[in-house]
Amino acid sequence: MTTLEDIARQAGVSHSTVSRALADSPLVNAETKKRIQILASEAGYQVNQVARNLKVRSTKTVGLVVPEVSNPYYPKLVQLIADLVRAAGYSLQLQLSGTDQEVESACLASLREQRVDGILLVSGENGLVAREHVNALVASGVPLVLMGWVEGTEHLDTVTGDDAKGGYALAQHLIGLGHRRIAILGKSPHRGIYDRLYGFKAALKEAGIELPEALQVIAQSDAEVGRGVAHLLALPEPPTAIFAYQDSLAALVIGYLADAGVSVPQQMTVVGFDNLDLASYISPRLTTIGGHIEPLATQFVGLLLERVQKTALRELPQHVVVTPQLVVRKSCAPPRNKREEK
Amino acid sequence: MTTLEDIARQAGVSHSTVSRALADSPLVNAETKKRIQILASEAGYQVNQVARNLKVRSTKTVGLVVPEVSNPYYPKLVQLIADLVRAAGYSLQLQLSGTDQEVESACLASLREQRVDGILLVSGENGLVAREHVNALVASGVPLVLMGWVEGTEHLDTVTGDDAKGGYALAQHLIGLGHRRIAILGKSPHRGIYDRLYGFKAALKEAGIELPEALQVIAQSDAEVGRGVAHLLALPEPPTAIFAYQDSLAALVIGYLADAGVSVPQQMTVVGFDNLDLASYISPRLTTIGGHIEPLATQFVGLLLERVQKTALRELPQHVVVTPQLVVRKSCAPPRNKREEK
DNA sequence: CTGAAAGCGCTAACAC
């Protein structure tokens, strides 16, 4: 691997001159600079960032920890973040924390050892657990911003979507369509997802609509979604609409409904949440809540880079919240009885 | 940031002893070792990997460059790779090369500057373009393995799926079902995807089935897929089956067919390629070609780590090819006329 | 404008 020294020798100058020349410093004679630059590029020289980083005490790298990338929500986020980070001239160190809190800790530790300039932490579905780790990190002055709701993080910079508002809008939409018997279906509501249910339920309550236990199904796996759908259909009085509180779940629900010969939206209304790409390529196209991911990503890296770049005054922790929008597509219709009434 | 020196001072020993103790070297007295370890953990000491890397001339990091992560094919791959890499004790440096060859070059350059121990390069859809860069890398001895078909890479380690075989199997399946009028639809076939078409066409030819121009539609965007579907349906003699040579395209096709009131598989058979997760959660569940991604990922990182770890004898370039399987689900049926004949 | 020298934090001979 060629070093500064190597090309310094070739150019007959000292390695510091080469360093300056390659940094395009005005302190070096234009001609020698040119000469050195040419020499370097001919030799295929590339700075050794690890040496450079050691010296300048910065890596121009931000760490991103997300739970996984096989759940389609995250890739969308990662792509946006990656583009923003790159645009700002930083590299991205991606860590997948899985669902395991130990792995999350390990990720954080690794990033710190790597001396990344800042950390973007997306809380897992079970809420963040590596709290001590995070606190230690913050205490040690590493800029960190958190995405997702986690209890007791007022002292941290955070960005979150206003899921409650989204859930509320969704419920209102269904109610407006005439639905009164509405089911909800999804994974057990951990903190990350609790709010969308909260808002949804609030709207139902306001409208005086009951949400009996029988219409609330918890499904942790694909197979359980299938069983849940079967359960709902077998009810003496089945729902006319289902709120699957993640788009991928909604897609699954639509599939199981089709298996049972129930068509969407004619015989059943289904709505999701997040407006992932899949929402627009499944059929019927999904009515959902969206538009939050992009601003979330922007604020996420914006906030971090602000912290990273101004080494000076450390201000109060910021809490950004982004309001999502209702996205109306094709998966909803008035309930059957309503239509017949007309 | 606490350093070895800091805790050496606290422990009243030299920094090298601390270094040894933390590396759990047997060369240091058991008691002092214990004492140092405790001290270090209390102080929240974390090695400075950048200093360490500089010294040991290795980063225990591998670079992964993929075009993007918003196309659902890649996240699946990235997840698998990330898990394998982590399991082997390496970190992952993710770079998104986009569709732009300049960006790809920049990614490669950045990884090299970062002094990653090896590079996993997934060729973009347009085939790899940063050839000079890749050659330079290989010449400079950085282990690199390439995923995806690219011309003139016999001198590189590569892993590829046998897409031709997959395409062939798919066509045979359709033919077996009785289809004779079959359309293909997808992006303009660059090298990365050419083979699946090649195999598909070969099977048609063998069976004496024509594939007129009118049944070959190129669609670069979502909207064009819609137009393509409309075009096919408007044909005097429309196809009875459509091969959309990427799962996400197939999903889109199914959606547009639904818009036109054409149901799958009753009125139209649709098949995809890759068996992404979405293939099993859209409805109808998609018949496709799958099972290649996992072995591809395994071989990909296996090959790289082999190269990275044995600094000794550099063997001949390896070319691994993985054979995919037909995955039969619900999106195919015999063509209408056939069924009526019975 | 350029060179000499120091030092980032660590590991690994090499002494003792």
Add this chain to the structure above:
DNA sequence: GTGTTAGCGCTTTCAG
């Protein structure tokens, strides 16, 4: 067993 020393390759004073 432990300390001393010498770098890894780079940036950046500080002198000239």
